[in-house]
Amino acid sequence: MRELGEFGLIARINAGREQGPGVLLGPGDDAAVVAAPEGRFVVTTDMLVQDRHFRLDWSGGHDIGRKAIAQNAADVVAMGATPSAFVVSFGCPPETPVDFVTDLADGMWAEAERAGASIAGGDVVRAPLLVISVTAFGDPAGREPILKSGARPGDVVAVAGLLGWSAAGLGLLLDGNDTENYRCVDTSYWSEVVAVHKVPQPPYAAVLDLPPGSEPTALTDVSDGLLADLGHIAESSGVAVDLDSAALADPMLDPIAQALETNALDWILAGGEDHAFAATFPESVDLPAGWVRIGRVLEGSGVTVDGAARSGPTGWESFA
């Protein structure tokens, strides 16, 4: 980086990129211009810090770039909105290899395109460690934003996407990810679980392709952990949520939990960084493709599992 410099890097990472239809003016001026055809836009921002949200001994630039975009795109989609553009601020030490940064940009672009959008601009600064801040934009796409506050007693609680896989993958990485230790079990898919931790794959289409008439009453991204995020829906909506542990069970996670001497249900309920979607649907709605029923909305407050309060971990807290 020291040799290429800020402006050289910006030219390198923007070369040959093709902006999506949402970006009316890309990098190069004081600011970018993004379309908001419905007269309003959805916006969210997330910061990723080296050794806190990613580790360079586990992930390459491409994976980190995909993760940074995916977790922001998931927040846009969790409003029922269609991603339109991203901007990225990036801090790194001067000795950072340029190849790492171009891999990072390639990963960001790949995930932005998977979400149907492009990267409209950003900022590159010097920092003692890698810091990535992404801001994501979306169009409401013809409907009111789907908030956390719309759940009603009687609604069905459902999820789309993988729960607990990210936490299980993290567990494997912390354990050294050495499947040689576990010769008597089928470990063939464990690398896939690790990959899900490194690069979350939010099922954007499960929300964006919802058939008209099957809109959720409430919707959120599962990032802090299922209990925590459903807790936000319960609190915002003034309702209670009860989960069905049998519906949440994932037989793929059990052997990993056993090997690591922990509890797969803790990963599923409180692991965090799932970037699945959790929603409440009116009972009359046939659950659309990709959604699995995991519980129901009741009168009251709080989140229970099989009718009882859950002890143990409840989710991610930045300063715990």
Add this chain to the structure above:
Amino acid sequence: MRELGEFGLIARINAGREQGPGVLLGPGDDAAVVAAPEGRFVVTTDMLVQDRHFRLDWSGGHDIGRKAIAQNAADVVAMGATPSAFVVSFGCPPETPVDFVTDLADGMWAEAERAGASIAGGDVVRAPLLVISVTAFGDPAGREPILKSGARPGDVVAVAGLLGWSAAGLGLLLDGNDTENYRCVDTSYWSEVVAVHKVPQPPYAAVLDLPPGSEPTALTDVSDGLLADLGHIAESSGVAVDLDSAALADPMLDPIAQALETNALDWILAGGEDHAFAATFPESVDLPAGWVRIGRVLEGSGVTVDGAARSGPTGWESFA
């Protein structure tokens, strides 16, 4: 921060805030919703890193917050757009005093309101040092965005705002800011110069209140240094710029430069972080209030001073 936690902090810094008309949905859901009444919005992002863009021994939270918002608002205004909203990502160590963070938020809100907008949301994460990433939005306000590429030979080059004061203030801070050393000169206003370094005060109104018919042909924020930023206009527009050093001279800076044994014109031409505005106007336009003529646009390329290339510092480069 460790005691209050992420969600406690978010509640504390959002308490009692009143969103501006540009923010349709503020903090609390997966994303915010911001108005874009003209069907498009201007967006820019900047990251500030502790000890690189601010120092805790020089600046308190309020000043750092104002600076973070001001430098982003200046980029929105430099497109000819009116600030509508900001989002903020913030990383800090768990031992950060909560008062520092609330001061930072208060400073951000104060500057956001000075720019006519509010803070729609953000993210708080743990980091080994303070990192602030701001993304700013603006409405084109009924006109085409004013780009760097519109300067034409014959145009007048003008600036609004203070040039070189930020660099002079930095010089004084690096020197220990001890006016006792300089007893024979009038140092009464030096603290004001230091204050301009800590909190830039972009003259938003000089752009936002431009009378119809007096629009610049090109416009930019002066952040990298006047030569560098006018160089971007010259390159984007395919023109040359020649500056008049007599018009740039600032007698307030001369005694400080003399005391610090440096050259005030270097500060003015290449100091950076001025967050003044530089523009080119058609020769027929009477320069509006707040604008000072400093040179002219010629055929050719590059930026000269009094007809000659300038040796010496040319501006900010993140990885130099």
